[in-house]
Amino acid sequence: MKKVLVTGANKGIGFEIAKQLSERDFHVLLGARDINRGKAAVDELGGNVTFIQLDLESDDSIQQAVEEIKRDHSNLSMLINNAGIGGNMEHGPMETDMRALREAFEVNFFGTFELTRGLLPVIKENEGIILNVTMEMASLAILSQGVLPNSFSYNTSKTANNAMLVGFARELKGTNAQIYAVTPGPTSTDLNDHYPLGKTTAEGAKIIVDYATDGKWHHGQMLMKDGFMPW
Numbered sequence: 682m683k684k685v686l687v688t689g690a691n692k693g694i695g696f697e698i699a700k701q702l703s704e705r706d707f708h709v710l711l712g713a714r715d716i717n718r719g720k721a722a723v724d725e726l727g728g729n730v731t732f733i734q735l736d737l738e739s740d741d742s743i744q745q746a747v748e749e750i751k752r753d754h755s756n757l758s759m760l761i762n763n764a765g766i767g768g769n770m771e772h773g774p775m776e777t778d779m780r781a782l783r784e785a786f787e788v789n790f791f792g793t794f795e796l797t798r799g800l801l802p803v804i805k806e807n808e809g810i811i812l813n814v815t816m817e818m819a820s821l822a823i824l825s826q827g828v829l830p831n832s833f834s835y836n837t838s839k840t841a842n843n844a845m846l847v848g849f850a851r852e853l854k855g856t857n858a859q860i861y862a863v864t865p866g867p868t869s870t871d872l873n874d875h876y877p878l879g880k881t882t883a884e885g886a887k888i889i890v891d892y893a894t895d896g897k898w899h900h901g902q903m904l905m906k907d908g909f910m911p912w
């Protein structure tokens with residue numbers, strides 16, 4: 682049975698990714714920063730789902746999770762970097778508060794980077810997949826068209842996350858492990874105050890799960906439902 686770690690899996694798209702992968706016979710390590718919320722999600726899913734405490738704003742939590750996985754789950758072959766925060770989506774650069782900007786980078790970039798770097802040797806050894814959940818506003822090509830919201834903390838921290846993908850893709854070059862990013866597209870969740878025109882979390886998660894399990898080589902790519910997303 683393949684083993685996957687999904688971060689931020691106690692709710693939203695992450696919970697649905699965990700659910701759909703467990704239904705496709707994966708053993709899911711369900712990452713959540715809050716023990717009660719995480720364990721409630723594990724209980725709801727049942728079956729082959731194991732809780733991993735993981736707060737991407739805490740170096741200690743990240744290090745403990747990496748050590749636990751190396752010790753007890755060394756056959757981990759998939760990491761889905763789903764956890765993320767949006768901050769205040771209505772704040773452009775002039776309204777953005779420095780603390781909010783730093784917090785967004787802490788979760789969407791620094792914490793995700795530290796976890797990915799910690800687990801990369803395991804994924805490489807198991808010839809697995811690192812999948813980052815990205816989004817349209819993180820694409821400089823799309824954002825610079827000036828149509829989508831100028832949500833400064835969210836957009837810049839997720840763009841940095843895409844740059845991280847390029848760095849790790851170069852690191853994995855010549856191996857059988859791969860890293861790529863997938864956007865579910867606008868999906869109605871707590872992050873966007875349940876955007877009324879968004880997909881359901883089941884629809885959004887399915888796009889990610891389909892790319893995670895299609896058996897194809899997507900190394901270094903950014904993907905959306907029907908193909909490539911521009912950088």
Ligand SMILES: NC(=O)c1ccc[n+]([C@@H]2O[C@H](COP(=O)([O-])OP(=O)(O)OC[C@H]3O[C@@H](n4cnc5c(N)ncnc54)[C@H](OP(=O)(O)O)[C@@H]3O)[C@@H](O)[C@H]2O)c1
Binds near residue numbers: 718814872
């Ligand atoms: N919704 C969309 O339209 C959309 C579109 C494209 C991409 N995405 C991406 O999809 C991913 C999931 O977002 P969502 O819409 O499902 O949002 P969500 O419902 O707000 O879920 C976010 C998840 O991230 C967790 N999280 C937040 N801060 C964390 C931290 N410091 N450490 C660990 N986990 C943390 C949350 O845990 P708590 O419950 O403890 O806060 C929650 O489990 C994000 O990366 C987002 O950028 C979303």
